[in-house]
Amino acid sequence: MSNSYGKLFKITTFGESHGLSVGVVVDGCPAGLEITAEEIQQELDRRRPGQSNITTQRKEEDEIIILSGLYDNKTTGTPIAMMVNNKNQAGKDYSHLEHAFRPSHADYTYTTKYGLRDHRGGGRSSARETLARVAAGAIASKYLKQQGIQIASYVSAVGNIALKEDYRALDLSLIDSNKIRCPEPETAEAMIKLVEETRKNRDTIGGVITCVIKGVPVGLGEPAFDKLHAELGKAMLSINAVKGFEYGSGFTGTTMYGSQHNDEFYTDEDGKIRTRTNHSGGIQGGISNGEDIYFRVAFKPVATILQPQTSINDAGETITLEGKGRHDPCVLPRAVPIVDAMAALVIVDFLLRQKAIR
């Protein structure tokens, strides 16, 4: 069941980069939710290749087709199947990669795991799989918005260029105002410049995405294994190229004393229970406490670089590889809607779980 995620709001993705289609089945979405293909398309467009000069220049329309589960633009409670057809799957010649193991790609591990692989364009390990997540996440997000829950992700670091301020000092409405998706215009510019230089050097660069979730009611998440942040962590780490996850004070919190780190409770003027600081990142004992949830996700540099690299083929012989074509010099701006989507899927699942027991 490696291709399913979620317990009550469950998605199952399918498709490889060069099959007919990539898609998803959403099972467990409550009935009666109004949603249109356009709303889903809008999120897909944020992930689409070719959206700017700092992403891959491949032209893929990625048009969503809804196969089932909607009637009169309302969910019916039955599985919602959606897919995007792969347009140019027949076109390109991938024969030079049939026997090659590209460095830091999944070629070698897939081949060994399964005994064979579809080598065209990365096959199932291609990041095209994530469009299925974005489509499903758009439905989850719509549901959450109606419950007053808002998710916003943004690029907080590219290479060594990092935002100085944390999310509370930023205007999150500016995220989509620039092509790197960083809400601080000056930093965004510096990031974009770094990506452009990296591209010119035929190289790639990593970075960090920060995600903020506001409006989550107290009580989501489960004790023991399904802690809210444990599921968020798994969801983020399941995105291609992710190497790390931290929430609240994260790794920095490990250097603090308890007397510094503890978040003091108080009752605000509306009688609402709050904490004065939020090192807990909105989660205590694995359960949301009503404060903002925030976390950071580390992305490594894209493995495909337009430089010659030494590697081996499936006979174990040394070969030289060189990336061709149009690739992302930096995956971060296109990964923002994926982080949004996975966060929405985690939260909606816990929301339904909580409804079941209260």
Place this chain on the structure above:
Amino acid sequence: MSNSYGKLFKITTFGESHGLSVGVVVDGCPAGLEITAEEIQQELDRRRPGQSNITTQRKEEDEIIILSGLYDNKTTGTPIAMMVNNKNQAGKDYSHLEHAFRPSHADYTYTTKYGLRDHRGGGRSSARETLARVAAGAIASKYLKQQGIQIASYVSAVGNIALKEDYRALDLSLIDSNKIRCPEPETAEAMIKLVEETRKNRDTIGGVITCVIKGVPVGLGEPAFDKLHAELGKAMLSINAVKGFEYGSGFTGTTMYGSQHNDEFYTDEDGKIRTRTNHSGGIQGGISNGEDIYFRVAFKPVATILQPQTSINDAGETITLEGKGRHDPCVLPRAVPIVDAMAALVIVDFLLRQKAIR
């Protein structure tokens, strides 16, 4: 199902700090594995309170009782139930905490989630739950050892005192040679000194545990959602007090260029496929590649401090709390066997999954 973990080698834990017992049911362990209560007890003893002057001084024997699933010291394929009785559960008076919400504890979130809570000693949110994981992990570890897989965790940072060298420069056989469980003697001494000072200041301090897994065959882990590192991440983040997880190059990898980060493949003299560097942390495309798997886990400082703190009660009124009794100034040394256990549970589960399909 929040209290179960694993798909094929599945554990279900139960028990709160002040009920009769804390325990676990292990379902799916292959039959015929030889294991004794002593081997399990040995791992529990590494987690036990009172083992040194830098852990809590509570005396808890934590003696394992095996209720089912073993016959003649061999697993039979049926569920293995084990438990530890809570010795002093009746003794202590917790009435002062009945209505209090301790800062950065789960009191408030549990109460809101469930509408009530067992307030004695943290109830289900107590770290006592982790002894159930350690017992189950001991069985998983034994199975893995027979397959040539070795797991070693150690404390790599306490507060700002961090190991300079990575695991390849360390002698991992020294982990248990000191009470902080850091394999570098001089650093260990500095860490211990810091913890002792912290204790004297009636405070607590966080830190980092590094885990190394050697001997994992190529092919474990699943594409899409159940990537090997995603499950490791979830497993680690499900441990009390964990705030972050990174594997391989982790957050540092985000500042690298692809040309630096990519791990070059080569065939070694034994004809084995290897990589020259290991920024991938032994995992590519979510699947083990045969190199060492390594990752870092961030622990926040323990929330219970022996200092007066302002908080509120369940009526929303301001109160002053002060931790009493014997608590850990630093959870790291006792958390090492928990990280070992969770890592073993993740690996054994993927090992069985892989057997199913090949």
Place this chain on the structure above:
Amino acid sequence: MSNSYGKLFKITTFGESHGLSVGVVVDGCPAGLEITAEEIQQELDRRRPGQSNITTQRKEEDEIIILSGLYDNKTTGTPIAMMVNNKNQAGKDYSHLEHAFRPSHADYTYTTKYGLRDHRGGGRSSARETLARVAAGAIASKYLKQQGIQIASYVSAVGNIALKEDYRALDLSLIDSNKIRCPEPETAEAMIKLVEETRKNRDTIGGVITCVIKGVPVGLGEPAFDKLHAELGKAMLSINAVKGFEYGSGFTGTTMYGSQHNDEFYTDEDGKIRTRTNHSGGIQGGISNGEDIYFRVAFKPVATILQPQTSINDAGETITLEGKGRHDPCVLPRAVPIVDAMAALVIVDFLLRQKAIR
């Protein structure tokens, strides 16, 4: 995960007849349910050996011990672990069965499946496992009663002696008024006589249990695979000795025409939607329709008979076996609370699932 059942109200059972204990962990029970050990014990007593001269005369107290999950006789939302200690597990000599494959028992299949088995008293395949289900079911039943849902099972046939009337003509309050648990006194007497004769003949006999569930709201059950009756069927077929399941018109319905079988809808005087007949057994399209749910469960005769039987041992050699000791000549009366329990577990799970989506 073969020892777990349920999705949201999940139970995991453990224990073999001659280990220390048999028990269960209930995960997902809503918090705040009032329940006492006595209420659970009461259901266990209905299943207990030695309760009358037509069940086995083994004396087993089967006293429930609650290990976790309750506080002040209220569920806390955390896992409820319960167990019964096996009293005489050391006493009896089972060495004559160590290598024997008893006819129509699980000795041969377990040994082949796992490569070894705990042969004492049937090990895990012993019907003692069902006491764990009854304990869990008692909690589920209590929850359901508070929602107005009542479950009643009774013996409707022993051998060829079958009730003439269906459940609507019976007084279900009489189920426990006799030792065979058949609510029609005259038929009960004839059944008891047949069981007594069978016992004298050192033989065993099968029968049928009918279960009726009243008060189920419209809407429980899921389309496709988790149809309400499909889960009920699985739950019943998972009980030892069960050979068949039918609901509503069942096998008899296969001989009917659609024009006879269809249940006509009408609106009753209270404005409630009802059907005039109930061949559907309260379930349409896998979803409850508000009418009574009823089904029948077929039990084979107990395999252990006090007569010499030819069989083989694990070396494939012919042997003669003869059941010894105290065994049930007819499992039906003791199986009634097990059917009750499994029905309760199925219904409560769907009830929670439905709460999640509406």
Place this chain on the structure above:
Amino acid sequence: MSNSYGKLFKITTFGESHGLSVGVVVDGCPAGLEITAEEIQQELDRRRPGQSNITTQRKEEDEIIILSGLYDNKTTGTPIAMMVNNKNQAGKDYSHLEHAFRPSHADYTYTTKYGLRDHRGGGRSSARETLARVAAGAIASKYLKQQGIQIASYVSAVGNIALKEDYRALDLSLIDSNKIRCPEPETAEAMIKLVEETRKNRDTIGGVITCVIKGVPVGLGEPAFDKLHAELGKAMLSINAVKGFEYGSGFTGTTMYGSQHNDEFYTDEDGKIRTRTNHSGGIQGGISNGEDIYFRVAFKPVATILQPQTSINDAGETITLEGKGRHDPCVLPRAVPIVDAMAALVIVDFLLRQKAIR
């Protein structure tokens, strides 16, 4: 997760009768299995409407489209998505059913469960969903055949016309030699005549399908809840119109004495362990024992009849309904490949589970 089935070989179906497509995602099929679209189509054709004058005369091509998971006609280990487009979904007028609750259909229960429904052609409750199962089952069957496991289902009763002989006396190669799929030609003829008469009377009729599985190795199935026959029972009961399931001696076995019912073990001339009789139906303690597995599945008469029926609408008002168009007078012949498919899915799942632990 109501639309998924299986644990290791997992299918997720989607689609309603009048959406764009009906399809399935198969997750967990081992890599390297050779299979063509033609082989899958062949099974779909056995389920297709319009295949003879005793099935519905609707013309549906039901052409399979494979979206992912195959490369060079071999499975790659990644999810296999397949679908069939609904051809005439736009054409027909279903407005007369928009507010009607058809007797013994799922209209009322769906509407109440979800608060709305797609009323066109039964929506998700349409038997069209089963074509997704047949497509997935074809893959499972191919895998099983390579392991020497053969599944054969046939119509053993239509109304009161039932086969006198059990499967051992029949030539199962004749199943597809007639349009009712009964391997005994004379009985087949009588059945066909009954169906034709029923059709003329604008009525429908039920019946029984028997399934035989040969070549299953000893050891499949799990103790406790996932007994082999419990999963088979659930799988069969999840098929539209099924009302009952019995395996081995079934309901008849309830009237037998233990001394009659027990299956004597012996060692055959090849040294293989066998039983002289097979009341156990090839399953003991929930685990396959190497004998033929056989079971019977009860189908009610189709609810749609071409006669006027009294019912109500969603306002609770009395209405008169009359089935229109082309419907099956008897679902049995088209249900045979569905029973085959579900049986294959159950067996393959347990086969993979067993590989995991041994």
